[in-house]
Amino acid sequence: MSTLTSRTKEQYWIDLAVELSARFALSAAETDRKAELPKDNLRLLFERGLDTAILQEEKGGAGISYATFGRIVFEIARGCPSTACVWLMNTSAAESLITLSNPEKSDYYLHQWKQGKRFANALSEPSSGNLFLNPVQEATPLGDGDWSLDGAKRFVSGSEWADFFLINVSIDGAPAFFGVERDETVEIHEIWDALGMRGTRSQLIGFNETRLRADNRFGQVASTRQNLIALGLPWLSLGIAQSAYDALIAQAQGKKLSDGKPLSHVQWIQYETAEIHVRLKAAKLLAEHLLDLADAGSEQTIVVSMEAKILANQIGKDAADLGLRVGGGLAFTRALPFERHLRDAQAGGLMAYSSELCKLFVGKNELNVREQG
Ligand SMILES: Cc1cc2nc3c(=O)[nH]c(=O)nc-3n(C[C@H](O)[C@H](O)[C@H](O)COP(=O)(O)OP(=O)(O)OC[C@H]3O[C@@H](n4cnc5c(N)ncnc54)[C@H](O)[C@@H]3O)c2cc1C
Incomplete structure (x- = not known):
């Protein structure tokens, strides 16, 4: 081609x-x-x-x-x-x-x-969702080569509609990944009364002695394998940021002050718009660089995905915050979309790895700090 x-x-x-x-x-x-x-x-x-x-x-x-x-x-x-x-x-x-x-x-x-069957990631544990690659819930061997999980996973987006789950557990202290087909041992607990991203319905799932089949366990993962969640999460926040930015530009151009001039003529709005514009542009460029590295099969994507996530998570919140201020009192209501952008934008920095953990990882990497913890 x-x-x-x-x-x-x-x-x-x-x-x-x-x-x-x-x-x-x-x-x-x-x-x-x-x-x-x-x-x-x-x-x-x-x-x-x-x-x-x-x-x-x-x-x-x-x-x-x-x-x-x-x-x-x-x-x-x-x-x-x-x-x-x-x-x-x-x-x-x-x-x-x-x-x-x-x-x-x-x-x-x-x-x-x-066929249109649906899949979900059930990785985050109630003890700490951020440490999802090191699960503490230990699977029990059943003696026939399979294991059993008696535990819970939290914040599983789209779980109510999912037919299959990707889960992880600890086996003899080491992480192990399995596919699990939904059956009567999988129980959804409705906890999702959330601040933002409310349509994700990211519920708590109970696994009640759910069988983990040996033939459903993952094999070795190549170090160059790219993880779609790590590549996609910065773009989730950037989409929210772009939506808030577009709405704030429209609001500043459309709303007139008492002197008949549009809000876009107000100097502090011009300054702050420029600031959000260049930071959003920079965040997108870094996130594009991440994807280019992924397409090249680079192992650097692990650290760059964290760098990209830090910028993307923050610009999502800041673009929505500026929208709120440009929109004024009406923006505090549902008449304008900024309150929703602001709530949705909080999720990016909380989703694993959280902005804080990304900063720890990037900072240690830059300072060449090798010890654990
Ligand atoms: C909208 C949304 C959708 C989600 N969808 C899914 C999904 O589909 N599947 C899924 O598996 N999970 C999902 N999650 C979970 C998400 O990825 C995180 O795992 C989860 O939000 C982390 O929450 P926690 O309460 O377990 O936080 P914790 O990990 O307990 O973190 C709490 C605080 O402690 C800090 N912290 C944690 N560990 C450390 C450390 N070692 N050093 C320093 N600071 C630390 C964090 O930065 C944070 O500030 C979703 C979350 C949200 C908000």
């Missing part, structure tokens, strides 16, 4: 995400108010082929680049961040199960995903 054709193909998926995002934007406020899963949006993404686009062509996907994948998360998040979050979790869990399972299970998950 020529470069031009390949570029056209990638652009097709970005254009599609832009088109669907504009539709999602129309119902984003209602999704937030009702705290309902945006099922129609998620169905549409599946029906239009976006779910499986990241898969290689020989597996029936479109073989899109990570650069395009990140851009898709960004575009969906501009319209409806909850949709983007659940979509990212569904896509990353399914892609991991298809890529890292044994060939027979991989075919099974692939078939299920193409």
